[in-house]
Amino acid sequence: MFGRRGAGRAAARGRPGGELSLDGQPGGELSLDGQPGGQASPDARPRGEVLALDAVGRTHRRGAIVALHPVDLSVPRGHFLAVMGPSGSGKSTLLQCAAGLDRPTSGTVRVEGVALDGLTEARLTRLRRERVGFVFQAHNLVPSLSAAENVALPLLLGGATGEVRGPALRALAAVGLADRADDLPAELSGGQQQRVAVARALVTDPAVVFADEPTGALDPVTAHDVLALLRRAVDVDGHTVVMVTHDPVAAAWCDEAVFLARGRLVAALHRPDPDRVHEVMRRIGGGAAA
Numbered sequence: 001m002f003g004r005r006g007a008g009r010a011a012a013r014g015r016p017g018g019e020l021s022l023d024g025q026p027g028g029e030l031s032l033d034g035q036p037g038g039q040a041s042p043d044a045r046p047r048g049e050v051l052a053l054d055a056v057g058r059t060h061r062r063g064a065i066v067a068l069h070p071v072d073l074s075v076p077r078g079h080f081l082a083v084m085g086p087s088g089s090g091k092s093t094l095l096q097c098a099a100g101l102d103r104p105t106s107g108t109v110r111v112e113g114v115a116l117d118g119l120t121e122a123r124l125t126r127l128r129r130e131r132v133g134f135v136f137q138a139h140n141l142v143p144s145l146s147a148a149e150n151v152a153l154p155l156l157l158g159g160a161t162g163e164v165r166g167p168a169l170r171a172l173a174a175v176g177l178a179d180r181a182d183d184l185p186a187e188l189s190g191g192q193q194q195r196v197a198v199a200r201a202l203v204t205d206p207a208v209v210f211a212d213e214p215t216g217a218l219d220p221v222t223a224h225d226v227l228a229l230l231r232r233a234v235d236v237d238g239h240t241v242v243m244v245t246h247d248p249v250a251a252a253w254c255d256e257a258v259f260l261a262r263g264r265l266v267a268a269l270h271r272p273d274p275d276r277v278h279e280v281m282r283r284i285g286g287g288a289a290a
């Protein structure tokens with residue numbers, strides 16, 4: 001595993017009525033800004049914050065279904081954060097709102113200080129293309145384009161006028177696939193395809209990369225490779241990664257894991273290890289993958 005640098009912690013800021021406990025300890029005190037007994041205030045955010053959720057909530061059917069109760073979360077630059085929780089706890093909802101793929105019904109998401117709720121659809125699309133990277137469980141590569149063309153796609157969609165193959169090749173080299181640049185996705189293994197997806201997510205040098213179960217479809221060895229790449233992107237290149245995962249082993253690559261249950265942030269683990277993740281999952285009522 002790559003060494004971990006001393007990045008700041010993501011702060012899951014509890015709200016009145018919440019049940020947030022730090023480090024998964026039973027009976028943990030409601031924590032504001034990650035500090036026991038602290039006060040929630042926008043000014044108290046850690047410096048270098050790239051992603052902030054202020055009371056972000058999402059309901060459906062005119063409020064009849066609460067997918068996400070108002071959640072506060074602050075993610076500093078150079079942080080690798082896991083979002084965990086039982087099925088239906090609101091992980092994807094949180095990720096989609098944070099990434100600007102879905103509009104929250106309450107609260108504000110800020111990426112590098114830019115409030116997404118104030119943006120037109122066109123500006124939101126542009127911000128997603130330029131400042132946000134995505135890695136999904138299904139890699140979503142375009143089958144008719146080569147690996148290099150797939151990686152170059154975000155640059156072209158972002159209106160790049162210069163040469164895009166060079167940056168795409170460098171991004172592919174960073175994931176160990178320099179020699180497969182001209183292969184089609186179908187000519188690559190599942191793990192290699194996911195590495196291309198990681199290169200594609202990083203090629204624009206985004207403020208934050210959102211990964212939704214990026215290793216969910218991979219065998220443990222291949223999953224290890226992909227997680228190592230994400231870890232290196234954080235440690236070596238200073239990227240920020242927010243990853244939804246069910247897998248305690250995947251979460252152990254992260255600096256911190258936050259846990260959702262029934263649409264609320266209920267716990268956080270600093271430097272999670274699989275045993276502690278299992279224990280928190282057991283306590284909040286969800287099994288974790290073995």
Ligand SMILES: Nc1ncnc2c1ncn2[C@@H]1O[C@H](COP(=O)(O)OP(=O)(O)OP(=O)(O)O)[C@@H](O)[C@H]1O
Binds near residue numbers: 085086087088091094
């Ligand atoms: N479009 C929608 N309409 C109605 N309910 C929804 C909608 N999207 C999500 N929900 C509900 O919101 C809750 C949270 O869903 P979400 O997909 O965020 O959970 P999750 O933790 O990602 O689950 P999983 O791990 O199974 O993917 C669930 O109860 C879900 O049924």
